[in-house]
Amino acid sequence: MIGASDGGSVDTLGEGDQVVLTFPARGDLVVLARLVASAISTRVGFDIEELEDLRLAVGELCLLALQGSDDWHGDLRLEFTVSSEALDISCTSGGAALAADGRGAEGDEADQLSEQILAALVDEHGRVQEDGSVRAWLRKRRKGPLE
């Protein structure tokens, strides 16, 4: 665990804990998503390699939600949910709509690359349209049981 010199100096997050971050849908603010992902990964007990995977993956998740959206002026809502076997993260772009083929009107190649990167970094991922919003999600499983 990053920074935990004695195993007890960093607060932990456990099963059922949820963290929600909402921020303006701007590329330069994706840094917020990465920072929160980093802090949560540490507290969930992921090692530093998994943490870096998640930082990278969360960035791609935000890109997917943005690219799949026709609204770059709304908010992005990130939900981190801790369970005993995994960390689930979803990114919702409010008020957006996916194209009929499930891809954004622009940036198909960028979408594809983001999805390919997610496939290499996390256990499961996807993107759906729900209640008029675009939601990109991922699941990163733990190597071991919840501490």
Next chain:
Amino acid sequence: MTGRGYDAPAHVTEVTKGEESGRPISGAARDAMITDNLGLAHQLARRFLHRGEPLDDLVQVASVALVKSVDRYDPQRGVDFAAFATRTIIGELKRHFRDKGWAVRASRRVQELYLELGHATSTLVQQLGRSPTVAELAVATGSSEEAVIEAIEAGQGYRATSIDASENEDDPLAARLGGRDLRYDAVDERALLAPALAKLPPREQSILRMRFVQGLTQSEIALSIGVSQMHVSRLLASSLEELRHHIGADTAD
């Protein structure tokens, strides 16, 4: 390349359709696949920036991985080449960091930055007459604002291993002294160490911490601060000499 994305090389698909299953792609088709996907390798390498590795090195690792991807790719399996190559290249990039012991070094880097921030904050408070902003700290330490925020956040857990812990009976600093650096043996009173260290210039303090607290080799320190190993050796020797001088003076008082 278009916009933020990656252009899948359309003609590659045409070329690979002609290949037979199990036969490696070779000749002009192989060259074309490699050339047309160098952009993908470059884009993926860029995703791994800010981990202390130069982009050129990352691009090289990604490019070698791309060649492996082409050689291992079997078009008859129906898997999209870009997806296959992405997975292979990311795997190789991650292996590259693993092989270099990156996880340990990354922890050290955050730890070092946290220590640097302490010095930079003190200096900037004196210069500015107020607390510095994160942006100012980022400039002062040559880091990104994100790295500064992360170091501050992560640094909370590093306190027990900082130099401040040296007055503890289980002092990790003393525990790690050894070999040719046993000159510290002359220091009987560990309480003298912290104030004596504080009299050294920030860079020398930082080097001593890297060597004796974090256990970095002279070569690793040289890499970290951008000087030669010989220069680090000289700085260590002079810093230790100065430390001994301060401790001797304090003892004499």
